Amino acid sequence: MADMSAPSPLVRLQDIRFGFPGHTTPLFNDLEFSLPAQERIGLIGPNGSGKTTLLRVIMGLLAPQHGNVFFSGSPIHTREDWRTLRQHIGFVFQDSDDQLFCPTVLEDVAFGPRNLGLSREHARTRALETLADLELTALAEAMTHTLSGGQKKLVALATVLAMRPQALLLDEPTNDLDHDARNRLIDILERLDTALLIVSHDWDFLDQTTSRLCELHAGQLECNGNVTLHSHVHAHVRGGVPHKHGDSSPS
Numbered sequence: 543m544a545d546m547s548a549p550s551p552l553v554r555l556q557d558i559r560f561g562f563p564g565h566t567t568p569l570f571n572d573l574e575f576s577l578p579a580q581e582r583i584g585l586i587g588p589n590g591s592g593k594t595t596l597l598r599v600i601m602g603l604l605a606p607q608h609g610n611v612f613f614s615g616s617p618i619h620t621r622e623d624w625r626t627l628r629q630h631i632g633f634v635f636q637d638s639d640d641q642l643f644c645p646t647v648l649e650d651v652a653f654g655p656r657n658l659g660l661s662r663e664h665a666r667t668r669a670l671e672t673l674a675d676l677e678l679t680a681l682a683e684a685m686t687h688t689l690s691g692g693q694k695k696l697v698a699l700a701t702v703l704a705m706r707p708q709a710l711l712l713d714e715p716t717n718d719l720d721h722d723a724r725n726r727l728i729d730i731l732e733r734l735d736t737a738l739l740i741v742s743h744d745w746d747f748l749d750q751t752t753s754r755l756c757e758l759h760a761g762q763l764e765c766n767g768n769v770t771l772h773s774h775v776h777a778h779v780r781g782g783v784p785h786k787h788g789d790s791s792p793s
């Protein structure tokens with residue numbers, strides 16, 4: 543019997559079917575997924591399996607042909623519902639240029655808080671705090687278009703964190719990052735208490751930042767059990783990809 547006292551997951555996908563127009567087979571079929579508060583999930587799957595598309599469905603950027611998206615236990619129906627979800631779930635795009643559109647870094651990072659209704663001054667303070675947390679203060683007045691790919695990625699993360707989200711969806715966050723920036727990102731994510739859903743082909747990064755893996759394969763999502771005490775990545779044959787598993791799984 544369901545535990546009625548269990549808190550609702552932050553995000554839930556119920557019975558999702560989605561296909562792009564013109565494609566004969568849907569990308570997702572009867573897909574189910576839950577992201578509980580503070581859970582850290584790595585989303586893996588072959589190229590073209592639909593990982594980015596899944597993040598876009600969660601954010602309401604693509605509408606499924608069937609099924610429901612829930613935020614904190616409530617099904618999303620209206621534009622206002624989507625607005626609420628987007629205020630609490632931050633999406634860091636694969637391409638930072640899709641995320642950064644203001645002339646300066648500070649303006650970009652203050653944009654989200656302004657949208658949440660904070661005053662200009664409060665939004666600026668929030669943006670500066672967020673940049674300081676990420677050790678990016680030196681970039682505050684920089685023109686966004688002059689940043690390197692790695693700097694843009696961290697600033698894109700700052701634009702989302704400035705909104706104090708309950709969950710972060712990150713699409714291939716280590717692309718464009720050199721070794722130091724990648725380590726900085728790992729440190730930053732470790733310090734957060736938000737839920738995480740990270741799409742990545744970087745196994746080592748997922749091993750360090752997440753505690754469960756979900757694999758997209760043939761339109762379905764398969765998630766392993768909790769991996770909290772003992773986890774490792776190895777070349778276990780499941781869909782031909784390495785995966786992480788917990789004590790309960792056979793090695």
Ligand SMILES: Nc1ncnc2c1ncn2[C@@H]1O[C@H](COP(=O)(O)OP(=O)(O)OP(=O)(O)O)[C@@H](O)[C@H]1O
Nearest residue numbers: 562563569587588589590591592593594595596741
């Ligand atoms: N706007 C679109 N219109 C039509 N087809 C699309 C569109 N966006 C993606 N697709 C197709 O949908 C499938 C899934 O794409 P998606 O980018 O979600 O996969 P992915 O798992 O993130 O891939 P990768 O690991 O290569 O980043 C691919 O076959 C892709 O070509």
